[in-house]
Amino acid sequence: MGKPVVYGAEYSVYVRIVRLVLEEKGVGYELVPVDIFAADGIPGWYFEHQPFGRIPAFEHDGFRLHETGAIARYVDEAFDGPALQPVEARPRARMNQIAGMLDAYAYKAMVWDVAVERLEKTPPDEAEIANGLRQARTALQALSSLKAEGPWLLGTDLTLADLHAAPIIGYFVKVAEGRKLLAEFADIWDWYARIAQRASFAKTERQGEETSVRQKALW
Structure with missing residues (x-):
């Protein structure tokens, strides 16, 4: 299977949830930056991935998802690694x-x-x-x-x-x-x-301080 792609930003609480799941599963991924606070607005192409313009969105071998809970469960079930959901x-x-x-x-x-x-x-x-x-x-x-x-x-x-x-x-x-x-x-x-x-928590800490606290927290 190909490497999954996460669309979003390091400042996002919900993007971080998805990244934590990927890290705990040991799955390599690409984080494609999407700045929902850009001066020019949300990039037009992004609405093909998330019609409401929120982050994160996710893609794996042509399969697209949005909504953090759905993405997290998919990653747990689609990839090898420690199970992150109870069976019962x-x-x-x-x-x-x-x-x-x-x-x-x-x-x-x-x-x-x-x-x-x-x-x-x-x-x-x-x-x-x-x-x-x-x-x-x-x-x-x-x-x-x-x-x-x-x-x-x-x-x-x-x-x-x-x-x-x-x-x-x-x-x-x-x-x-x-x-x-x-x-x-x-x-x-x-x-x-x-x-x-x-280790997953440390790896998903936001790098740099250029983004405002308000931006970090929104999603």
Whole structure:
């Protein structure tokens, strides 16, 4: 099989999720830069890959996908390497529940309402940050309640749930409020410290500082 292609940018939380999955599977890939914040707008050709103009998009031997969850599951199932999804129905459902919960309730609160607001805005909207932290607390409480015994979110094995959560929480802890809140959840704090030490996490860190925090966080 040919080398897969990921369309997107290093600053993207969701592009990073896909790249983490590829790294954990040991799959070589090409990252084709797509700057959705370019002065001239999103490149016209990109809408053939993602009709809504968001990132990431993915292509493998002529097969195109968009939507991060679908891409992550395809990579896990189409390539050799360690399995990143449980076989049994209940833990697989839990994995999907965690990813869906993070998308629906954690991403905006942690990334936009707290981290971007604190790091990007002058002056920041303190009410927005406070609201984001309240939502983030609820999300962390839910994540803690769903976490199984063991080093990873589902227990002994690293899964797509871990790789989905890591970039979102990784952005949240860029600010002091995020670190302080995460420290209240010792199990999630320890989990994050563990996943942040993985080679895949280091390899997918954004290179350089030329992109604004707001750009890094959007997708």
